[in-house]
Amino acid sequence: MHQNAPSSEPIVSLRDVQKSFGPLRVLDGVSFAVQRGEVLALIGRSGSGKSTALRCIDRFEKVDGGEIVVCGHRVDRPDVDLRALRQDVGIVFQSYNLFPHLTIEQNITLAPCAVKGIATAQARDLARKVLAQVGLEEKLHAYPEQLSGGQQQRAAIARSLAMQPKVMLFDEVTSALDPELTAEVLKVIEQLAADGMTMVMVTHEMGFAKGIADRIVFMHRGKVHETGPASILTSPTTPELTQFVGTGNLKS
């Protein structure tokens, strides 16, 4: 019924999205779109709704109203094919969420084998390839607990890449890491951006957002308060964004 979007259509589009948790209105008419190859950074204070907006894209939250289209899937509809959607969308979490009982290689090959039916040998080659992309080839047979936080997060990115998603979502992926480990993860994401991956990221790293994002969406009280190219971080027009970037959030 819904064909895959032609290349001129956005990969991700939200239109007037509404979402409440009980009496609390978390998303109040949120709209934005992400074009193919674009990097969009969602920023804002804690509680502004940015993480919820991101989770709605992969339908970890159901919306109350509005329209979400991701790679041709109508995510706002109850009959959306979740498994098809999630093959097109990769998501990386703040807490890495590697599977602790599996080696890094098994973590990576699990979904390609189980979901796409790829042969084991082929999946192993794929695991080597994506681990090389994040600089962790030597950790193929390690267990997650043997890796540092930064390495675990890079492995989680590799696991997501192995499904060859059309868009990647990053939910505060460096918030649990110290600055040194943050840098190694951000480097991997920068490389992905350079390779043309479409990405939506929720981040508190303003310097990073400024450097990598094609577009910034500043959320405030469940609404898109200000949006524009990365330059809005240095010359914001609304007082809220001015205050947000002025309170020491803009590290370079």
Added chain:
Amino acid sequence: MGGHLNINHLMFLGQGALWTIGLSVIALIGGGIVGFVIALARISPLKSVRLASATYVQLVQGTPLLVILFLGYFGLAAIGLKVSPLTAASASLTLYVAAYLGEIWRGCIQSVPKPQWEAAEGLALSRTQRMSKVILPQAIRIATPPTVGFMVQIIKNTSLASVVGFVELMRSGQIVNNSLFEPFAIYAIIAVTYFAMCYPLSLFSQRLERRMGRGRSNLAPA
């Protein structure tokens, strides 16, 4: 009142002890299978299935095992089903163990951190794949120490099967005592035998619990 405790009496008690082990194994296997279904039913996405399994667990946990055994043996006989003591004891213990193991295992499945489910969902795994490849392998590691610990309860509780005439360790002790009338000596032997069966399991459970401390450090940071 006849004679002294001799080798024949001890052989008889030994046979009873073997039946205690046998009945425990039956209860563990039967209760394990049914309990696994209960555990899955308790976290089913269908509300009716959750409700039915929760009701079952509450009913069994709120009823003394002794009563369940009587119901199994005399109750079924009253409605025309003649069952042997072994069948009645096995069936009753299976129902009893299933309710407890089902709850223990449900807790273990649910104690696998929720982000693990989300990560598996994000990778497009189906519910069955998430359960079998991601959640259950982790839940089994968590479940092993309390399950081994619960086996101690099963072994001790099989002694109640003596009331329906099943000759396990307790019942064989009663029979021997009826002919020798040396209750203290005989029940001391029975107690030591139960202890000898249970204590190694308790130790094993404790060791497993200590060992579980390692290998599960990938919990979500706060």
